[in-house]
Amino acid sequence: xxxxxxxxxxxxxxxxxxxxxxxxxxxxxxxxxxxxxxxxxxxxxxxxxxxxxxxxxxxxxxxxxxxxxxxxxxxxxxxxxxxxxxxxxxxxxxxxxxxxxxxxxxxxxxxxxxxxxxxxxxxxxxxxxxxxxxxxxxxxx
Numbered sequence: 001x002x003x004x005x006x007x008x009x010x011x012x013x014x015x016x017x018x019x020x021x022x023x024x025x026x027x028x029x030x031x032x033x034x035x036x037x038x039x040x041x042x043x044x045x046x047x048x049x050x051x052x053x054x055x056x057x058x059x060x061x062x063x064x065x066x067x068x069x070x071x072x073x074x075x076x077x078x079x080x081x082x083x084x085x086x087x088x089x090x091x092x093x094x095x096x097x098x099x100x101x102x103x104x105x106x107x108x109x110x111x112x113x114x115x116x117x118x119x120x121x122x123x124x125x126x127x128x129x130x131x132x133x134x135x136x137x138x139x140x141x
Contacts, residue, residue: 023094
């Protein structure tokens with residue numbers, strides 16, 4: 001370890017080497033799991049394409065690929081709930097990313113801290129966490 005902060009990575013050649021190590025699927029996507037860096041809380045899972053990963057590496061701010069919008073999704077761009085990437089890890093197969101992030105506010109578009117708030121309880125799928133903020137206040141809808 002050099003003691004150099006892992007992100008951002010300003011050198012485009014260094015970013016290209018990292019991108020080459022990632023095994024994107026046939027759609028050009030790789031799953032990316034966001035985890036709170038200091039608590040270990042799993043916040044969300046999203047997709048990245050090469051452009052989103054390159055931007056994340058360059059800026060240190062989480063950028064994903066939105067399949068529904070068909071384009072880049074810069075986390076917190078409209079809600080203000082930004083993810084600063086503290087570290088990034090590639091799994092042993094090269095086909096899944098782990099982003100260790102510092103989450104500002106909530107991670108889920110439903111206003112919850114994380115996206116994993118549904119769990120089986122008594123044979124039913126139950127909400128186990130209430131929203132911390134209203135989605136309307138996040139997105140002005």
